[in-house]
Amino acid sequence: MASNAFRKELYVFERGPEGKPVMAVIRNYTERDFDGLIRIQQESFPPPFPSELWWTKEQLANHVHLFPEGALCVEIDGEPAASITGLVVDFDPSHAEHTWEEITDAGYIRNHKPDGNTLYIVDVSVRPMYRKLGLGKWLMQSMYEVVVQLKLERLLGGGRLPGYHEHADTMTAVQYAEAVLAGELRDPVMSFLLRCGRTPVKLVAGYLEDEDSLNYAMLMEWKNPFIR
Known part of the structure; x- marks a missing residue:
């Protein structure tokens, strides 16, 4: 795990005036989370979405080892409820055309550039049972904090x-x-x-x-x- 490991605890709320507080932890995901992260993908993108496009453990291992700062999850009741993944790229706004596959290395992020200028979002996924808690927005806000910590110019996706x-x-x-x-x-x-x-x-x-x-x-x- 990187020395600047990310971790914060907060309460999240279901939408509406009756929403009760739920304790959540936002942190870097690790190898012990891989099964839970794949379950997030399976529930977020059920058939007919092609199962070969769900995260593989090889891809997740790359996220954890190549750029752990950009591999975050929300933990609720001891298991991952949502995740966000990024990599650092060099982005030139005057040459903005690209595909998801080429800029993320098809999700393997082997093209991660530690000296790049932009944190690029590869994926955001939230288990359906937790979607009323606003976890996607909290993960995005957390990635903004990573951008500031690493002194990057922008977050893009x-x-x-x-x-x-x-x-x-x-x-x-x-x-x-x-x-x-x-x-x-x-x-x-x-x-x-x-x-x-x-x-x-x-x-x-x-x-x-x-x-x-x-x-x-x-x-x-x-x-x-x-x-x-």
Whole structure:
């Protein structure tokens, strides 16, 4: 484990006025968590999502050994309830086009650059039974803290547009994203990332195979406020 290991304890709440406090721990995940992390993937992406795209133990081992600072999970009642994974890349906003597979090394992160300028989000997953607790937002906030700790310029990642297929007959992907930004439409992923403090950088076609998004994704960033 890296010397700057991440760990914080906090109470999370179910949405609504009746939500009771639940103790959660956000920390680096380790090899002992691998089975639980794979279970998160299985529950988050059930069939017909292809099982070969769930995390493998080889991928998780790379996350833990190549960039442990970017491998975080939320633990509730002693087991992982959600996870987020990242790597460090060199990002040039003037050459923003890329696919998820090439920038994350298909999730293996062997292209992690310790001297890069950007923390890139590979994946965020929350077990369905815990999704009312806002764990995804807490994980994103924790990754912002990693960005500040490592003195990186930004956090970046591609957000799917899973609501776009419902409007693709009447508007382009650009028009759809603009409608989400204007508050005229709500997208499950893009709207979530906006609420997390992320801002749009570029709409990318062919980002990943995703029928609901028609293969589009919106690159969205959070800039380190301590770096100009």
